[in-house]
Amino acid sequence: MPDPLLEVRGLCRTFGEVRAVDEVSFTLPDGGSLGIVGESGSGKTTTARIVVGLDRADAGSVRVRGQDRTAQPGGRAERLARARQIQMVFQDPYLSLDPRTSVEAVLRETLKLHRPGTDPAPRIRKLLDQVGLGTRAADALPRELSGGQRQRVAIARALAVEPAILVLDEAVAALDVSVQAQILNLLADIRAETRIGYLFITHDLGVVRCVTDDVIVMRRGRIVESGRTADVLALPNHAYTRLLMDSVPRPGWDPHAIGAARRALQASETGT
Numbered sequence: 327m328p329d330p331l332l333e334v335r336g337l338c339r340t341f342g343e344v345r346a347v348d349e350v351s352f353t354l355p356d357g358g359s360l361g362i363v364g365e366s367g368s369g370k371t372t373t374a375r376i377v378v379g380l381d382r383a384d385a386g387s388v389r390v391r392g393q394d395r396t397a398q399p400g401g402r403a404e405r406l407a408r409a410r411q412i413q414m415v416f417q418d419p420y421l422s423l424d425p426r427t428s429v430e431a432v433l434r435e436t437l438k439l440h441r442p443g444t445d446p447a448p449r450i451r452k453l454l455d456q457v458g459l460g461t462r463a464a465d466a467l468p469r470e471l472s473g474g475q476r477q478r479v480a481i482a483r484a485l486a487v488e489p490a491i492l493v494l495d496e497a498v499a500a501l502d503v504s505v506q507a508q509i510l511n512l513l514a515d516i517r518a519e520t521r522i523g524y525l526f527i528t529h530d531l532g533v534v535r536c537v538t539d540d541v542i543v544m545r546r547g548r549i550v551e552s553g554r555t556a557d558v559l560a561l562p563n564h565a566y567t568r569l570l571m572d573s574v575p576r577p578g579w580d581p582h583a584i585g586a587a588r589r590a591l592q593a594s595e596t597g598t
């Protein structure tokens with residue numbers, strides 16, 4: 327059996343008294359899309375940051391195609407090699423894009439760093455096309471673009487590195503619903519075209535339903551439920567997953583019933 331694209335085993339991370347990530351394990355197959363869902367504070371972002379290498383685990387391992395990423399990288403070359411394995415797209419592209427750097431210059435810099443020796447011009451044209459930005463956008467500064475266009479630039483920059491895995495942390499949360507749908511469609515097209523693997527960090531079950539094959543549900547640092555997305559959403563096993571699903575507003579939705587269900591779940595856990 328070949329090694330899976332991404333294999334996370336027994337990840338733990340504590341901040342003071344808080345067990346932010348507690349024995350988290352999951353696998354992402356080649357070309358797969360896995361959602362990590364949970365409420366604010368459940369440990370999703372900390373898990374993502376460890377996977378990408380922005381934070382260190384107290385215990386556990388992260389392997390990409392069998393290669394361990396847990397130890398500190400040896401030097402610049404290893405750091406760059408790791409960055410070529412996994413790229414991350416954040417919620418707010420405005421914060422991650424330099425306001426003084428044009429779209430073309432952002433992509434040129436990334437290519438120079440990660441793909442030296444390739445002619446950047448045709449690659450930049452291809453990247454802009456791939457994320458649905460015309461070449462006219464090439465000269466634009468971030469502030470001249472809409473939120474959706476900026477997120478397309480952030481995705482193009484990540485793809486320029488040709489990573490095996492893209493980690494998307496609430497990547498569409500700041501966008502209007504119609505723009506969200508466009509970006510999610512774009513990401514689905516890119517996955518079909520490139521066989522890249524996605525790790526989607528989101529509190530939004532609609533996003534999970536739309537773009538993931540598998541899902542893990544996190545609560546207080548632990549995985550409380552996992553499986554095929556369609557199965558988990560159709561027939562959630564855990565009371566917390568049901569609560570997350572019931573928390574999505576819809577016609578006839580009763581916020582008081584959600585409050586009561588949450589209190590019942592907490593009481594059943596603490597025995598009060």
Ligand SMILES: Nc1ncnc2c1ncn2[C@@H]1O[C@H](COP(=O)(O)OP(=O)(O)OP(=O)(O)O)[C@@H](O)[C@H]1O
Nearest residue numbers: 341344345346364365366367368369370371372373
């Ligand atoms: N650098 C840090 N220092 C101290 N505590 C932290 C740190 N990072 C995260 N935590 C704590 O760890 C827990 C998990 O946080 P994390 O951000 O991973 O959750 P999350 O599910 O991504 O929530 P959100 O969607 O709000 O970011 C929270 O209790 C948080 O306060």
